[in-house]
Amino acid sequence: MTPKKAMLIDLSLCVGCNACQAGCKEENGLPPSDEKYLSLTAYTALNKYNDLYVRRMCQHCDVPTCVSVCPVGALTKSGAGPVSYDGEKCIGCRYCLQACPFHVPKYEWSSTKPSIRKCKFCPNRIAKGLQPACAEACPTGATKFGDRDELLIEAAGRIKAEPGKYVSRIYGEQDVGGTSMLYLSPVPFEQLGFDSRLGKIPMPMLTMSALSKVPNVVSVGGVLLAGIWWITNRRAEVQAHESSLKKGKTQPQEDDE
Amino acid sequence: MRALKLPRLIGWRPIATTLILAGALAAVARFTLGLGATTNLSDEFPWGLWIGFDFLGIGLAASGFTIVAAVHLFHAEEYEPIVRPAILTAFIGYLLVVLVLIIDLGRPDHFWHPLVMWNPHSVMCEISWCLMLYTTVLSLEFAPILLEKFHIHSPIKWIHAVSLPFMIFGVLLSTLHQSSFGSLYLIVPNRLHALWYTPLLPVLFFISCIASGLSMIVLETLIFSRNGRPFLPTRLRANLAKAIALALAVYFVVRIQDLLSRGGFRDMTTLTYYSVAFWAELLIGFVIPFAMLLFEKVRISPTGLYSASLMVVLGFAFNRMNTAITGLEHYPSQTYFPSIIEIFIMLGITACGFCAFSFIAEHLPIFRIEESGNSHHQEALSGAQEPLFVSPECEDLRPT
Structure with a gap:
């Protein structure tokens, strides 16, 4: 089995150059322009908090809420990490938009045959052994691609080496059951728009307690x-x-x- | 018995025609222009009025399973006269909801996908299946009424032979999806306001649908026995009222107890956008009608019972809309109000439902006072003529 891939996003290293978004747009054939929020044409975006930039994108959860709620299985989670979407299956119920704890999927509202759009975690590149376009574009190493286990060890190492620089938490390690996007931050995550109410239990468990x-x-x-x-x-x-x-x-x- | 005096709805026919035409135009707009141009839905508010309507329609159609269970499974046979109205209400309710769901889907052309593409982890998948299966059960329960009308008797026997397992199946399906509409929101604890979010949502949805479904059927019996003789004895109607009161009381206790145990006292007692909506729903739909129904005088009085049942239905509508809309708003920064097209489609479809109900009630033996006696039967039917529900075909039969 392929090892689980992930990306380590170190907010203290991000300079806000937006190269990740540019790289992402090029890879996905989206119109190039600076966008501040996730949209149909921006699968990743930098939100500014004082002097910090927080990269938003699909978290590619280990137990994804969107995958669990989709009635037709249009969203799937692969072993390597990416959560993929199949517009041919989608019926357009928009439960994924409603349920995603990170407000990630965006809907083609103006289309008469709409799909959702979101970061794909470049599955084709990963399959070829390449890193995702955003990680490749990042000039400072703020976004680092690798095996999830190794990145977790590295993140813990960075916190240990400079305890004053980081809050002692890797966001995404256990949040909503663990995600493929791991964040390190110099300030508490709650101040950066991360939802502190989500907890460590995967959201689909809430439904399973009833469905079971x-x-x-x-x-x-x-x-x-x-x-x-x-x-x-x-x-x-x-x-x-x-x-x-x-x-x-x-x-x-x-x-x- | 004092007859129930309802204000006459003047010009129901032109109103209904206008609503249906406007709804049809709105639907054309929705399908040609897409959801974005015609609705106020957005990435932040992907579900709106139509989902609320679905909850409402399904909840008000709940009498379909409660009455069938009471009469055919629990042998409370004296309630036989309301079985057919209940089945008709449920059948129409479910067809309307399925219609609205298809309009609401971003890809209506893919509506059949849940049939072949399953995801057993999805509440939405379970609901789609329950809706499809239960609508099938309802059509089987409804078929004998239609076949009887056209004197085709052999399939009726066949349907009766297999009816018991189907009725049990129908009750189980209803229990599942009535509660599952609540389960839809279990996965959004971070979005739905604490006054509505609770792990008990499925339980609360189930209890409240029993009250609303019974109230709906009580309203129908009152409306349709207005000019003729009552087709359900007052005593039995009062018993239904007791059952409604019981469901309301259980709901209220479970809801408040659950809220308090999860620390909702502050949310309940501070004056906010949300607490106003919460108390409006609880007072109109639960507390006041419960208090009213405690009195025998109200239970046997058509006017009293009519008012109480109407309040239950209104409060129920409030509750479902609050869960689907108010509780998900971020007041005042992010609110949702449906677009005119969303409203027209909903009103048009509701008008279709009323017209279908009145048409079928007039042309098929739905409201029967007694099994035998054809002339009596005719009298009962014309007695059931009801200005609120007069369809063009029967205009000439209308009592003047």
Whole structure:
């Protein structure tokens, strides 16, 4: 099995040059222009917080919310890391837009045959042994591509080497069950627009707690309903029989069985 | 018994025609221009009015399974007269919801994909399957009424022979998807406001649909027995009212207890955009009608029962719209209000539903006072003529 790939994004190294977005746009054939937010034409964007730049993009979660909610399996997670989208399957229910904890998928609202668009984690490049376009474009090493396990060790090493420089947390290591995008930051992540309410449990588990009860509802419910039907039906039969017996006493009838 | 006095809706026919035409035009616009140009939906607000309408339609159609279960599975046979209205309500409700869902899909041409492409982890997938299967069950439950009308009796026997497992299946499917509409939101704890988000969403959706479905059927029995004789005895109607009150009470206790146990006291008691919506829904739909239904006087009075049931339905609508819209808004920075086209499509489809209901109720034996007696039957039907629901075909039968 291919080792899980990831990218380590060290916010302290990012100078805001936007080369990652340019590289991404070139790779994906998107119109070149500086964009500040994720959009149909920007699969990655730099959000500025004082003197820090935070790179937004699909996090390629280990247990992706979007993959779990898609009713037709148009979104899939590959072993190497990328979460891929198949517009031919998509029915356009937009549950992925609603559910993604990072607000990543963008929808082609103006099209009559819309798809979603988001960062693909350059699966073709990864398959060829190349690094994603954004990581290749990054001049400062703020975005580093590699095996997830190795990057986690490296990130922990960077924190240990310069504890004053970083907050002691690798965002994405365990958040929502772990993601392919790992962030290091000099300031608490909550100040940089990272949602602190998400927790470490993968979001799909919230749904599974309800969905896992479906087989029980069906089996127990089915037996229960059939049982109630049988009992109430039997009671009606007995009542009918008893009343016919009573009638039989006053007026002898032939239906003695 | 004092007859129920409803304000007459003057000019229902032109209104309905206008709404349906406007809805049809809006639908043409939606399909030719796309969702972006015709709706106020966005990446931040990908679900809006139509999803709320789906919740509402399905919830109000819940009588389809509760009444069938009560009469055919639990043998509460005295409620037989409301089985057909309940099935008709559910059947129409589900067809409308499926229609709205298809309009809402970004790729309506792919609507059949959930049939062949499964994702068992998706609540949406489960709901699509339940909707398809339950609509099929409903069409089987509805078919005998239609076949009876055209005196085709052999399939009826066949349907009756297999009806028990199908009815059980229908009740199970309803239980699953009524609650699953709540489960849809389990995955957005970070987005849905704490006044509505709870792990108990599926349970709460299920309990509230029982109250709203029964209220809907009570409203129908009241409306359709207005000019003729009541086709459900007052005593039984009062019993339905008791069942509604019970469901309301259970819902209220579970909801408040759950909110308090998860620290929602502050959210409930501080005056905000959200708490106003929350209390509006809870007071109109649950507290006030429950208090009303505690009184026998209200339960046996058509006007009283009508008002209470109407409040339950309104409060229920409020609850579903709050869950689907208000709770996901970031007031005041990011709010959502449906576009005129979204509204027209919803109104047009609702009008279609009312017209279909009144048309079928007039032409098929839905509201039957007694099984036998053809002249009696006719009388009952014309008695059921109802200015609110007069379709063009029956205009001449209308009581003057």
